[in-house]
Amino acid sequence: MLQRHDAMTKRSLKWRYKEYKSTKLEGNGTATGEASRSDNAADGQSLPRLSWKEACLRCKELELDCYACVGQACIACQSAGGEDEYYRHGCLRGDLLDIxxxxxxxxxxxxxxxxxxxxxxxxxxxxxxxxxxxxxxxxxxxxxxxxxxxxxxxxxxxxxxxxxxxxxxxxxxxxxxxxxxxxxxxxxxxxxxxxxxxxxxxxxxxxxxxxxxxxxxxxxxxxxxxxxxxxxxxxxxxxxxxxxxxxxxxxxxxxxxxxxxxxxxxxxxxxxxxxxxxxxxxxxxxxxxxxxxxxxxxxxxxxxxxxxxxxxxxxxxxxxxxxxxxxxxxxxxxxxxxxxxxxxxxxxxxxxxxxxxxxxxxxxxxxxxxxxxxxxxxxxxxxxxxxxxxxxxxxxxxxxxxxxxxxxxxx
Incomplete structure (x- = not known):
């Protein structure tokens, strides 16, 4: 039962994050991660998709694809606003246990x-x-x-x-x-x-x-x-x-x-x-x-x-x-x-x-x-x-x- 609940938790987290992004879009017209990636691709600056191990903590928790260049915050972290709880912790990538x-x-x-x-x-x-x-x-x-x-x-x-x-x-x-x-x-x-x-x-x-x-x-x-x-x-x-x-x-x-x-x-x-x-x-x-x-x-x-x-x-x-x-x-x-x-x-x-x-x-x-x-x-x-x-x-x-x-x- 709890394992089913855990799967629901992941879906809930992902849904809440998407809802937050859509609400933010309605308020100030900020581009989503997908739109940002399209713009980058149009400029000839397409960002690589990181592997699961290299992905940032936010993208892992919310089961999102993580797109980023070395030394830069990923698209999802860039599009997050100051109200986002993850935003305060930055774009942390890599194996936390090792770090x-x-x-x-x-x-x-x-x-x-x-x-x-x-x-x-x-x-x-x-x-x-x-x-x-x-x-x-x-x-x-x-x-x-x-x-x-x-x-x-x-x-x-x-x-x-x-x-x-x-x-x-x-x-x-x-x-x-x-x-x-x-x-x-x-x-x-x-x-x-x-x-x-x-x-x-x-x-x-x-x-x-x-x-x-x-x-x-x-x-x-x-x-x-x-x-x-x-x-x-x-x-x-x-x-x-x-x-x-x-x-x-x-x-x-x-x-x-x-x-x-x-x-x-x-x-x-x-x-x-x-x-x-x-x-x-x-x-x-x-x-x-x-x-x-x-x-x-x-x-x-x-x-x-x-x-x-x-x-x-x-x-x-x-x-x-x-x-x-x-x-x-x-x-x-x-x-x-x-x-x-x-x-x-x-x-x-x-x-x-x-x-x-x-x-x-x-x-x-x-x-x-x-x-x-x-x-x-x-x-x-x-x-x-x-x-x-x-x-x-x-x-x-x-x-x-x-x-x-x-x-x-x-x-």
């Missing part, structure tokens, strides 16, 4: 108390972050909980122990989030834990769909290290990452104590470290895309959890723009916006982040599986109790969701 993960630099050791931060020039700074109470403050990475014997039971136990660290997250991260955000993270942890318990009872293998919340939380923990670095550095200190003469600096903060040292090459103890953060961010986006393109009724609460955590990861990574010129948050924002658009079109009759939620629609869709309905109820409780149903229930979905995640009712 997003390749823009996040290698940071060997990230997740421990010593890690490397790169500069645009290729040099590295060794970052040492020591908390007064390390066991209470630092999120221990999942690697530290992996048992010697690799079984379904030990994997579930390791993931469960890892995600429990995110409960009462403000106790670890010094009131980093608004109360609503803390509740959302708690809900995501509880949902992931219930999914793991269900896998334990059924002895089903741990696939990417039923562990993606834990993967997203792991990415958040690593990204928070960068957020901590940015938050504790004096503004002028950020210039040191561009100074070749800089050698070492120790900062005494309330928590943590940060020592920054310049290194000429990667020390041997970091040689074997994997690209954890880029790999986790890529996996987070990959699985989200898969769940949206091949939707299942039970996955809707999981997708909502990932969208919430993904926005928090994005906010943690944005300070990298101050340090590392190659990183750009635009692609991350564009992907998140796209996922929100597709999710809302696919689940508008089922998800709880609306002014009035009729849970019977989702109960009918979920059938005998009552757990996903329970997951959605936890989000609905936060949405209503914290007054977001009144404050954001009539907003565009992605705007209301962003306000909800950040605990900010006022847009």
């Amino acid at each position: 997003i993960s390749s823009r996040i630099p290698d940071m060997p050791g990230l997740g421990s108390d010593e890690w490397l931060f790169p500069t645009a020039s290729g040099a590295f700074f060794e970052i040492r972050m020591k908390y007064p109470d390390d066991e209470r403050r630092r999120i221990r990475d999942l690697d530290e909980f992996v048992a010697t014997e690799d079984t379904i039971a030990t994997r579930i136990q390791a993931i469960t122990t890892f995600i429990q660290q995110f409960r009462n997250i403000n106790n670890r991260w010094t009131n980093c989030y608004e109360l609503t955000t803390v509740k959302i993270i708690e809900a995501c942890v509880s949902i992931q834990q219930m999914m793991l318990e269900e896998s334990r009872q059924s002895w089903s293998p741990l696939g990417d769909r039923n562990t993606i919340i834990a993967t997203s939380l792991r990415a958040l923990a690593l990204a928070h290290e960068i957020f901590e670095l940015d938050g504790n550095l004096p503004w002028r200190m950020k210039d040191v990452f561009h100074q070749s003469s800089f050698r070492s600096k120790k900062l005494e903060c309330d928590a943590p104590t940060i020592t920054i040292s310049r290194v000429k090459k990667v020390p041997k103890r970091f040689d074997s470290k994997e690209r954890k953060l880029p790999a986790l961010v890529r996996e987070m986006h990959r699985v989200t895309q898969k769940m949206l393109l091949r939707p299942q009724a039970k996955d809707l609460p999981t997708i909502l959890c990932v969208l919430c955590i993904m926005k928090l990861v994005q906010n943690c990574l944005e300070p990298m723009n101050d340090f590392f010129d190659a990183f750009c948050a635009k692609e991350f924002k564009t992907a998140w916006f796209s996922y929100c658009l597709v999710f809302h079109e696919m689940a508008r009759d089922y998800h709880p982040l609306v002014y009035h939620w009729d849970k019977s629609n989702y109960e009918e869709l979920a059938g005998e599986d009552s757990m996903p309905v329970t997951y959605f109820k936890s989000f609905r409780t936060i949405w209503v109790e914290d007054d977001f149903a009144e404050g954001c229930g009539h907003m565009l979905f992605h705007r209301g969701l962003e306000n909800f995640i950040m605990g900010d009712i006022i847009d």
Whole structure:
């Protein structure tokens, strides 16, 4: 049923875009994409049709042919007006997974108390972050909980122990989030834990769909290290990452104590470290895309959890723009916006982040599986109790969701 609904969603998106273009034509006589292509052809400047992989995000989502030259916006993006939600995100072409993960630099050791931060020039700074109470403050990475014997039971136990660290997250991260955000993270942890318990009872293998919340939380923990670095550095200190003469600096903060040292090459103890953060961010986006393109009724609460955590990861990574010129948050924002658009079109009759939620629609869709309905109820409780149903229930979905995640009712 949901797959049929997803096909209807694509048709609806395409119809809405065509309706928007025809309305715009009636208002100001702007040429359509087809007319523009005809004019270009008449001038001897016919634009090539891009392959699916090379097409821009708008044309992919709306199932349009994408015509463009290298370095220029495609016809569909050029013909879109300022009212178009896609227009604000530009004409983004290529494989989003490759773009997003390749823009996040290698940071060997990230997740421990010593890690490397790169500069645009290729040099590295060794970052040492020591908390007064390390066991209470630092999120221990999942690697530290992996048992010697690799079984379904030990994997579930390791993931469960890892995600429990995110409960009462403000106790670890010094009131980093608004109360609503803390509740959302708690809900995501509880949902992931219930999914793991269900896998334990059924002895089903741990696939990417039923562990993606834990993967997203792991990415958040690593990204928070960068957020901590940015938050504790004096503004002028950020210039040191561009100074070749800089050698070492120790900062005494309330928590943590940060020592920054310049290194000429990667020390041997970091040689074997994997690209954890880029790999986790890529996996987070990959699985989200898969769940949206091949939707299942039970996955809707999981997708909502990932969208919430993904926005928090994005906010943690944005300070990298101050340090590392190659990183750009635009692609991350564009992907998140796209996922929100597709999710809302696919689940508008089922998800709880609306002014009035009729849970019977989702109960009918979920059938005998009552757990996903329970997951959605936890989000609905936060949405209503914290007054977001009144404050954001009539907003565009992605705007209301962003306000909800950040605990900010006022847009």
